[in-house]
Amino acid sequence: MTHLPILPVILPGLAGIILLLLTYASVSLRRALNLIATALMVVLGIVLVGVTVDNGYQVYELGNWPSPFGIVLVLDRLSAFMVLLTALVAFCSLLFAVQGFDERGKNFHPLFQLQLMGLSIAFLTGDIFNLFVAFEVLLIASYGLLLHGGGRQRVRAGLHYVIINLVGSSLFLLAVGLIYGVTGTLNMADLAVRAGDVAPTDLPLLRTGALLLFLVFAVKGALVPLYFWLPGAYSTAGAPVAALFAIMTKVGAYAIVRIYFLVFGGTAVVAPIESLLLPAALITLTLGMVGVMITPNLKRLVSYMVIGSMGTLLIAVGLFNEASLSAGLYYLAHGTVVVSALFLLAGLISQQRGRARDHLTPAQAVAQPGLLGVLFFALAVAAIGLPPLSGFLGKVSILASATDSEAIGWVWAVVLVTSVFTLVGFSRAGSVLFWKTSGAPSEPVKATTGHIVPIVGLLGLMVVMTIWGQAVLEFTDAAAAQLADRDAYIEAVMNTPRALEAQALELTMEETP
């Protein structure tokens, strides 16, 4: 048995603990350690993707307990893809953070690594209760990161964020209890088997459990009407933290794909969610992009962009077919990258505008209008979904995948009209920020190369995703195909060598009374 699937959990876990012990060590040492650990995560992500391109599932039984009785980690194309994306976004955020933001509080570095650990567990686990634990790990790290730097705004937004997520955790446990009570298992593959032949009398109970769970993921994924916490939390967080949080909403989307596409996919359990997800996603997209159009400050604008891109992504998921899921995964990567680059850029712009910060009101000119203007323009093009960047490719493949669906009219209309909303929003923001200026910058606070490099890096990532779009789409196609093949997943997890051994042992024990 290879130990590869557990490495993305152990690496940030160890790094986080070591960084915690080094709280009072020199700044450069802690920065170097964190950068090395995160760079290793990127390498690991590439290795994982490389491994899953050719192979099927890799099942890792924790503590060597035979599946389905122990907790399993399951590495497949989707989870490798998510781990790599997380590592790339985290590395760019960290490069930005080490320019000085990390020193505004003591515990930025350990929290950052523990956040990565939580994300890795969430993407790799094959057990619903373990998914709950992963959510708690990443949430408690995110509470600390959100509050990093302090200030009235952050404390207030943090209080809302923490309370809504604690309620979400309670709902998660209720859902787990219901699902366990009906099926007697928490292993996702075992659950997939038992959800298929659940007794008709138990079906409503299991559906309630699945819907409660959906509610939790909808809170995480900022689905209508559960997105109100997001603009406040994301717009008050520091720029690199908000950039890292871009991946956190995607955990909600990931969990929806994993549970309702794979585990409950095709069973009677998922029927209410199939009819619910697409309309909710369409409304989410519309409200998110209306928010982009009317909001009076840049960081809030980007936060609404997060909601809008979640809407687009969940439309693709909500169509519940393989082609649209593949397009959705491509858009997921694009949406995460563009939003985190925008958060970093918004941080720089607000630093250079004196007291106006990031409010979209006429104020002093930024110190580097050329540089920031070009970056803003390029990122806006990507966010709106205009050619030549990856946003265009993502939206086109989602639209193309909707052609066979009954809801094609709604999907095309909403996606295209909201693109115009985004265009208006970004044009307005850009013209106010860069053209409606009064007077020269009073105190020139210039962005250093270290601030610009991560943004250019994220932009470069989108260029790569466009030029090698074919390869990326082939990978997401394969990932979607793997998710659609439930039997292969069940076979891989339920019949590991250890599990077969345990089954054989059970048989012999039954034969010898």
Place this chain on the structure above:
Amino acid sequence: MEFLLASAIGAIVAAGVYLLLRARTFPVILGLGLLSYAVNLYLVASGRIAIGAPPLALEGATEFADPLPQALVLTAIVIGFAMTAFVVTLAIKARMTLNNDHVDGKE
């Protein structure tokens, strides 16, 4: 027994939700606490109620209690305790920085 447990959980949830919807941080935290107690009781019940039954296959035992929900509850209690501690600290910090205990930071 089932009826007693179910109505107790229901009552605790109702009280928890009521407190959660108050606009002050202290009742909200109490509400969160009650909610998590109710959830823990509920998790125990999800393994079916068995009185005086061992959670292991002992000789001579005819009835077994499901050990898994007990493990789940233990985890949930630990996590809930940590989260409550955190939210209490945060609420105190909010009281200090915002000068009142309203959840929105102002009346």
